[in-house]
Amino acid sequence: MSFFSYQTLKKLLFKLDPETAHTLAGLGLKAVSYCPPLQKYLTKHYFVEDPVLEQSFFCRTFKNPVGLGAGFDKNGQYIIAMPALGFGFTEIGTVTPKPQPGNVKPRLFRLIEDNSIQNAMGFNNKGSHYMLQQLKRLYFFDYPVGINIGKNKITPENEALNDYETLFKAFKNYGDYIVINISSPNTPGLRDLQNEHFIKAIFALAKRITDQPVFLKIAPDMEIQDAIDLCHTAVNAGAAGIIATNTTIDYSLTDSPRKKDFGGISGALLTEKSYRLFEAIGKALYGKTILISVGGIDSAEEAYRRIKAGASLVQVYSMLVYKGPTLIKEINEGIIVLLKKDGYTHISEAIGADWK
Numbered sequence: 001m002s003f004f005s006y007q008t009l010k011k012l013l014f015k016l017d018p019e020t021a022h023t024l025a026g027l028g029l030k031a032v033s034y035c036p037p038l039q040k041y042l043t044k045h046y047f048v049e050d051p052v053l054e055q056s057f058f059c060r061t062f063k064n065p066v067g068l069g070a071g072f073d074k075n076g077q078y079i080i081a082m083p084a085l086g087f088g089f090t091e092i093g094t095v096t097p098k099p100q101p102g103n104v105k106p107r108l109f110r111l112i113e114d115n116s117i118q119n120a121m122g123f124n125n126k127g128s129h130y131m132l133q134q135l136k137r138l139y140f141f142d143y144p145v146g147i148n149i150g151k152n153k154i155t156p157e158n159e160a161l162n163d164y165e166t167l168f169k170a171f172k173n174y175g176d177y178i179v180i181n182i183s184s185p186n187t188p189g190l191r192d193l194q195n196e197h198f199i200k201a202i203f204a205l206a207k208r209i210t211d212q213p214v215f216l217k218i219a220p221d222m223e224i225q226d227a228i229d230l231c232h233t234a235v236n237a238g239a240a241g242i243i244a245t246n247t248t249i250d251y252s253l254t255d256s257p258r259k260k261d262f263g264g265i266s267g268a269l270l271t272e273k274s275y276r277l278f279e280a281i282g283k284a285l286y287g288k289t290i291l292i293s294v295g296g297i298d299s300a301e302e303a304y305r306r307i308k309a310g311a312s313l314v315q316v317y318s319m320l321v322y323k324g325p326t327l328i329k330e331i332n333e334g335i336i337v338l339l340k341k342d343g344y345t346h347i348s349e350a351i352g353a354d355w356k
Helices: 006-013 018-033 036-046 079-085 127-136 157-171 196-209 224-236 268-285 300-308 318-323 326-341
Strands: 055-057 060-062 066-068 089-095 108-111 116-119 145-149 177-181 214-218 241-244 264-267 290-294 313-316
Touching (some): 006 018, 018 108, 036 079, 036 326, 066 326, 089 177, 116 268, 127 145, 127 157, 157 177, 157 196, 196 214, 196 224, 214 224, 224 241, 224 268, 268 300, 268 318, 300 313, 300 326
Parallel strands (some): 066 089, 089 145, 145 177, 177 214
């Protein structure tokens, strides 16, 4: 095994506190963005660009369908480095109107035997003003970016719309799409906003402020019919699409001695739970809106399963920690192989194939 292999690096990183390791990874990505020759070399090595995978949504070209899920780049500091990891797009945030420290530490845990992560971060971020400054630096950077937004922890539930109004106004001229995050389990009361009244109100608000595509991200712990009904409500209210799913609070998924009784679980433990909910949503909504699948995607086969269930795009985050930077390249190259195996000449032919 090469000294520089990711598995070697992982052994070193896993000796550190998870949040410290995350910070070091971020510093590495910053270094890449400040070194154009290295950025160019890594992008050439990891970024898969093939006409078979290329798609256009809301006047934006996505060179490949695999993006970085929200939660890693909370402050928009690593956007420029994302193509060097092979991602076709990235989603930054969750960002709140005001800066906030998040929940008390420790708040990030590795469930190593399960290839999973449990986090109780609590929307720690530097706030909307800082995020805007990061986005303003991207004037000549042609790459799809989504912005994931949430309310501040101290904002009462009955005033949540005010926070989202502030964020819609702040980012209406930045990014390629916005994601309403009311499905994180780490902000008290946030998931209570997953109701018909609030969904109608927030999308009505968004339409008054911005022309950007606005997505709704939902939790995997909802009853399937409730989730479908909520997604229908969102689409009818003006949602450009649905992202499914966020992390789970189903702690029965693991017997790990490392697990906690708080925070959300992501990674391999979430794979089937996320897929089953996405499958139901795909069956109900394929062809009616854009669907993005996230949750435990760790291979081309799993990504392709989501695509056939209706996903136009997929997102990866936690599994990158366990499998390393070659994962995104392997997924994209694997999707091409699977498309050709099934006789498809373009990814659009496979999207929703289970329901055609």
